[in-house]
Amino acid sequence: MASALLIGVWACPQAYAQGDALNTPSYISELAPRSLLLDVRQVGDRLIAVGERGHIIISDDQGKSWSQSQVPVRVTLTASFFINDSKGWAVGHDGVVLTTKDGGLTWRKLLDGYQANELLLDHARQLKTTAEQALENASEEELPEREVDLENAEYRLYDAEAFMKEGASRPLLGIWFKNENEGYIVGAFGMFLHTQDGGNSWRPVVERLDNPDGFHLNAIRRIDGQLFIVAEAGGIFRSDDDGESWTLLESPYEGSFFGVTGNGQGLLVVYGLRGHAFFSLDRGESWQSVDTHTDKTILGSTRLNSGRVLLLGYGGRMIVVDKSGNVEFNQHASNRLPIVAAIEVRPAGIVTVGIGGVHIHPSLQDAEGAK
Numbered sequence: 084m085a086s087a088l089l090i091g092v093w094a095c096p097q098a099y100a101q102g103d104a105l106n107t108p109s110y111i112s113e114l115a116p117r118s119l120l121l122d123v124r125q126v127g128d129r130l131i132a133v134g135e136r137g138h139i140i141i142s143d144d145q146g147k148s149w150s151q152s153q154v155p156v157r158v159t160l161t162a163s164f165f166i167n168d169s170k171g172w173a174v175g176h177d178g179v180v181l182t183t184k185d186g187g188l189t190w191r192k193l194l195d196g197y198q199a200n201e202l203l204l205d206h207a208r209q210l211k212t213t214a215e216q217a218l219e220n221a222s223e224e225e226l227p228e229r230e231v232d233l234e235n236a237e238y239r240l241y242d243a244e245a246f247m248k249e250g251a252s253r254p255l256l257g258i259w260f261k262n263e264n265e266g267y268i269v270g271a272f273g274m275f276l277h278t279q280d281g282g283n284s285w286r287p288v289v290e291r292l293d294n295p296d297g298f299h300l301n302a303i304r305r306i307d308g309q310l311f312i313v314a315e316a317g318g319i320f321r322s323d324d325d326g327e328s329w330t331l332l333e334s335p336y337e338g339s340f341f342g343v344t345g346n347g348q349g350l351l352v353v354y355g356l357r358g359h360a361f362f363s364l365d366r367g368e369s370w371q372s373v374d375t376h377t378d379k380t381i382l383g384s385t386r387l388n389s390g391r392v393l394l395l396g397y398g399g400r401m402i403v404v405d406k407s408g409n410v411e412f413n414q415h416a417s418n419r420l421p422i423v424a425a426i427e428v429r430p431a432g433i434v435t436v437g438i439g440g441v442h443i444h445p446s447l448q449d450a451e452g453a454k
Contacts, residue, residue, distance in 0.1 A: 105177055105195045105251060109137030109154040116140055116149040120436035121161050122424045127168035130426065131187040132436050133160035139173065141187050145431040146443050153189045154181065162302075164258045164266070172282060174255035174268055182282055193282040196251025199274070200243070206287040207243040211236040235295040242272065242297060257303040259310065261325050269312055273297035277326065292320055293331040299339070301355075306345035309366065313340035313353055321367055335361045335370035344384040344392050350406055352392050354381040360394060362408035375402055376413055382437070383424040395422040395435065401444070416444060 112118075120134035130142040132149075137160060139152040154160075158176040165171035173181045178196025183189060214229070214236040221229040246253065253271045260266030268276045268285075273294050276285040294300070298315035305311075310322040317334035340355040351367055354360040360373035360381055375381065379397035387393055387403070391411065394402040399416030416422060416435070423437040433444040 104137075104157040105179065105192075105197075106155075107157045109139070109151075109157050111151050112138075115151045115440075117440035119159075119438055120423070120440055121159070122163050122173075123426050123434060123436045123441075124163055124165055124171075125426050125428065126165045126171065126186055129168075129186060130428070130434060131163065131165075131171070132424075132441060133163050133173050133175070134436070134440075135159045137175075139187060139190065140441075142441075145428045146434040146441060147431075149441065152183075152187055155190060155192050156181070156195075159254070161254060162257050164260055166260050166263055170263055170281075172258055172260065172266070174258045174270070176254040177251040178253050178255060178270070178274075180255065180258075180268060180282055180285075194285055196253055199253065199276070199285070200246050200251070202276070202285060203274075203287050203289075204240075204243040204247055206289070207236070207240040210290060211240050238295065239289065239297070246272075256299070256301050257312075259303045259305060265325075267303060267310075267326055269300035269303045271299045273300060275300060288326075291326070292329050294318065294320075301340060302342045304343050304345075306343065306351060307347060307349065307366070311343045311351070311367070313343045313355070315339045319343075319353060319367060332367045335372070341380070341382055342384050344386060344394075346386055346390045346392055346406060348390055348406060350392065350404075350408065352384065352394070352404060352408070354384065354394055354396075356380050358396070360402075360404075362404065364408070371408060373402075373404055373408060374410055375400075376410070377402075382421065385425045385427060385433075387427050388429065393425060393427075393433070395425055395437075397421045401433075416442065418442065 115138045120132045123132040133139050137154045137157045139154050140149040142149045160173050160175035163173040169186050171183050178199040180194040181190040214233040218229040255268050255270035257269040264281050265279050275289045277288045278285050300314045303312045312320040317337045319332040320329045322329045338356040340353045343353045345351045351363040358375045358377040361370040363370050381394050381396040383395040385393050392404045399419045403412035405411050420439045421437045422435045425435040435442050
């Protein structure tokens with residue numbers, strides 16, 4: 084059951100609005116550090132983890148003890164991002180976006196799925212009107228392409244109208260900010276929103292991606308000065324201008340990717356279903372397979388201080404990939420519980436989160452060459 088719950092966050096993220104969960108504060112519970120947690124960040128000397136039931140927990144002693152933050156919602160939170168030691172954001176189910184100005188101690192709601200649905204409906208109407216005008220003014224040579232554009236716009240409008248009836252059901256799955264004002268969020272069914280005022284207002288930018296079928300956008304991350312989005316059905320998008328325009332890269336895999344990571348030194352790694360992972364040394368222009376020795380889904384990753392990459396997944400799988408894309412270390416955590424995210428904290432070791440909450444594992448610094 085735990086496995087079904089965890090994979091549901093990405094593979095089948097049809098998490099329907101939970102009654103008044105968008106307006107009910109997260110309950111304070113001693114069990115929060117042992118609940119399902121889906122992301123962990125290091126913010127200065129503080130660790131911040133987010134997860135189910137609106138739980139946000141913080142640690143100021145390298146993960147040894149945790150306290151729970153004040154959060155205004157009770158929905159599952161999937162990802163977070165901090166631009167500095169004070170200012171950050173978190174996203175989650177029911178289209179929720181939260182922000183903090185005090186390093187994660189208290190949070191305020193900026194957006195929910197009802198508001199997001201209205202934004203997407205208005206935007207879809209505008210795209211359809213634009214497509215109709217372009218078709219009307221098209222030359223004979225342009226007609227086929229303009230007809231496809233209109234068909235895609237009509238599909239987006241139909242989709243937006245359906246979600247207005249369904250309610251706040253679309254989870255947000257990834258977030259990235261360029262500075263305190265400008266940022267992006269991605270999510271299920273092709274959700275792609277942009278803000279230029281710190282999240283107080285949002286604008287859909289779905290047309291920037293070649294994603295007419297509305298595949299789930301599972302993660303967004305900046306690596307070596309470029310933005311990457313990975314998606315359902317093998318989608319990998321790259322932006323060289325901080326999100327203004329995007330290129331759909333040729334993918335090495337047709338299944339879902341759940342994350343993208345890198346070492347800041349030219350290595351790029353994407354990973355996802357059934358143990359599939361691929362690395363690139365040329366910004367995603369070509370890919371080679373990472374021999375993970377598992378068919379279990381890889382859910383998360385972190386960059387180690389050594390410049391290597393740690394991949395994480397079902398069965399407590401922990402896989403270290405070196406700077407050349409080779410696997411140096413491959414083992415299970417002792418409890419075999421799925422791991423979703425991690426952060427390396429010296430000298431404590433690797434702090435992981437997932438099913439069963441927070442766990443601390445010995446440092447992998449000396450694991451080079453182990454299998």
